[in-house]
Amino acid sequence: MRRIVIIGGGVAGLSAGIFAQKNGFESIILEKHHTLGGECTGWDRQGYHIDGCIHWLVGTKEGTPLRELWNTVGALEGIDIYQPDSFMAVEHNDEVVHFYRDINRLKSSWLEISPEDKDIIIEFCEDIKSLQSFNMPTGKPMDMMNIIEKIKYLLSMKDVGMIMKKYDKVTFSEFASRFKHPALKMAIQSFMPEGEYSVSSIIFALGTFTGDQSSIPIGGSKAMAQRMVEEYNTLGGVVRASSEVVDIDIINGEVKSVRCVNGHLYEGDYFIAACDANAFYEKLLKGKYQDPEFQKRFNDPILYPLASNIYVGIGYEGTMENIPRTLKFPVKSLNILQGDKPIEHLQMTHYAYEAEFAPKGHTVITFAINQFQEELEKWKSLDSDKAAYRAEKERIGQEVIRAMGERFPEMIGKLKLLDVASPQTYEHYCNAYRGAFMGFWPTIEGKQLQHSGNIKGLNNLVLSGQWLQPPGGLPIAVITGKDTIMRLCKKLKKPFIGA
Numbered sequence: 240m241r242r243i244v245i246i247g248g249g250v251a252g253l254s255a256g257i258f259a260q261k262n263g264f265e266s267i268i269l270e271k272h273h274t275l276g277g278e279c280t281g282w283d284r285q286g287y288h289i290d291g292c293i294h295w296l297v298g299t300k301e302g303t304p305l306r307e308l309w310n311t312v313g314a315l316e317g318i319d320i321y322q323p324d325s326f327m328a329v330e331h332n333d334e335v336v337h338f339y340r341d342i343n344r345l346k347s348s349w350l351e352i353s354p355e356d357k358d359i360i361i362e363f364c365e366d367i368k369s370l371q372s373f374n375m376p377t378g379k380p381m382d383m384m385n386i387i388e389k390i391k392y393l394l395s396m397k398d399v400g401m402i403m404k405k406y407d408k409v410t411f412s413e414f415a416s417r418f419k420h421p422a423l424k425m426a427i428q429s430f431m432p433e434g435e436y437s438v439s440s441i442i443f444a445l446g447t448f449t450g451d452q453s454s455i456p457i458g459g460s461k462a463m464a465q466r467m468v469e470e471y472n473t474l475g476g477v478v479r480a481s482s483e484v485v486d487i488d489i490i491n492g493e494v495k496s497v498r499c500v501n502g503h504l505y506e507g508d509y510f511i512a513a514c515d516a517n518a519f520y521e522k523l524l525k526g527k528y529q530d531p532e533f534q535k536r537f538n539d540p541i542l543y544p545l546a547s548n549i550y551v552g553i554g555y556e557g558t559m560e561n562i563p564r565t566l567k568f569p570v571k572s573l574n575i576l577q578g579d580k581p582i583e584h585l586q587m588t589h590y591a592y593e594a595e596f597a598p599k600g601h602t603v604i605t606f607a608i609n610q611f612q613e614e615l616e617k618w619k620s621l622d623s624d625k626a627a628y629r630a631e632k633e634r635i636g637q638e639v640i641r642a643m644g645e646r647f648p649e650m651i652g653k654l655k656l657l658d659v660a661s662p663q664t665y666e667h668y669c670n671a672y673r674g675a676f677m678g679f680w681p682t683i684e685g686k687q688l689q690h691s692g693n694i695k696g697l698n699n700l701v702l703s704g705q706w707l708q709p710p711g712g713l714p715i716a717v718i719t720g721k722d723t724i725m726r727l728c729k730k731l732k733k734p735f736i737g738a
């Protein structure tokens with residue numbers, strides 16, 4: 240039996256492992272961390288569970304191809320799905336702008352706030368509507384399609400393509416400026432207050448959300464990843480946790496084995512790197528098999544920015560029934576990283592719908608604060624002084640609690656700081672370059688990368704995971720894991736078993 244060694248036990252590595260086992264390979268997953276799941280995870284602190292990932296999972300709608308794929312890898316089969324009625328609510332002065340799931344309700348609530356924005360509101364809602372029934376392709380990857388399949392695929396993408404083209408070159412600021420009302424402007428602008436980020440990403444997200452395609456699996460991210468681990472084990476897959484791969488033995492363009500930090504060697508016929516792309520090219524391949532497409536992107540963080548955040552977990556001794564699950568509210572003079580760029584809004588998510596995440600009568604709350612290139616570099620240098628790094632994380636956590644108290648005076652004295660993750664946390668735990676938790680973020684001038692994972696000069700080692708297709712995220716991780724095994728089956732002239 241042919242043996243596949245998979246480097247990385249995130250969603251992509253698990254997906255590749257599950258399809259490897261289904262297709263008659265013998266496989267092993269080597270994971271750096273003691274727990275599998277990669278960035279799809281959560282952690283327990285002081286009696287609370289902090290969900291560290293899923294805000295929206297595309298593919299929760301029954302009967303869609305992506306839902307079928309999630310079921311096949313054991314992630315969602317039989318799992319209850321929580322469907323909040325609002326994507327986010329944004330407060331501005333006396334107004335609250337809701338991004339409702341029901342697009343007609345969104346439209347009427349926005350028209351109520353600003354009748355003079357009627358034309359742009361209607362256009363915005365119509366464009367979102369036209370993306371509602373879009374199904375993320377989960378069949379063959381493009382590079383495996385014949386000409387007829389490619390034509391069919393491109394025709395099926397026509398409507399989406401037109402909308403994306405309309406918004407691809409529009410920044411958040413530019414789009415916000417088309418609205419007259421300050422609250423609507425702010426609601427759009429607050430997604431990406433700076434930079435050349437393309438507004439198409441949020442139009443797409445709202446299309447899937449209002450089309451009921453994306454919601455939240457009950458139990459959260461870590462439980463979902465653990466179900467994939469169970470599926471993999473049931474199929475006979477082998478997992479080695481706490482096994483960071485540090486060296487790859489290559490002879491004449493063939494990988495013979497990989498060596499883990501604990502000294503163990505693993506030989507195989509095929510190797511899949513389902514880990515961070517930069518760590519793979521720079522650390523594991525030691526810069527010897529550079530890919531110009533990736534190099535170009537890593538060398539230009541303005542055109543190809545990476546997404547990361549500070550993630551603050553807070554325990555609240557109380558319940559939050561009447562507060563939207565995700566709420567953005569203005570804050571006064573909140574300085575992050577002792578920086579010169581004060582934060583103007585905080586984005587809060589609460590987990591009142593998850594009975595198991597907090598003691599009875601309590602609620603766990605998280606805050607995600609976007610971090611950009613400048614901050615990522617500051618975090619990197621701060622990390623070299625552990626005491627200063629910890630102190631800054633604690634300071635930020637307490638600042639968030641102070642800001643919460645200003646917005647919700649009734650919560651003062653009932654909020655407890657549980658944890659603060661920084662971009663460096665993702666690097667420490669997942670080898671994530673600059674703390675990136677998605678692939679390259681779409682900008683108006685950036686070209687979208689579509690990569691097969693092949694490495695020039697290497698026959699039996701490929702890259703898989705969120706870096707292969709923009710903008711990354713869990714759907715891309717699960718799809719690319721499967722695609723990697725599909726390509727291998729094709730190479731070996733074996734029929735692919737997808738169910």
Ligand SMILES: Cc1cc2nc3c(=O)[nH]c(=O)nc-3n(C[C@H](O)[C@H](O)[C@H](O)COP(=O)(O)OP(=O)(O)OC[C@H]3O[C@@H](n4cnc5c(N)ncnc54)[C@H](O)[C@@H]3O)c2cc1C
Pocket residue numbers: 246247248249250251252269270271272275276277278279291292293294295296297482483484485513514515518548550607668669670671676677703704705706711712713714716
């Ligand atoms: C705060 C946050 C919120 C998010 N929200 C969402 C969301 O709402 N929806 C969504 O779709 N996505 C979301 N994401 C993104 C999502 O988590 C990632 O896109 C996805 O988990 C990536 O999966 P992956 O398997 O490609 O990579 P990873 O999860 O990075 O997995 C790679 C694995 O490889 C391991 N590894 C790295 N180097 C080595 C080595 N040398 N040897 C062995 N193992 C190694 C790592 O430890 C890791 O386990 C979020 C992420 C974060 C951090």
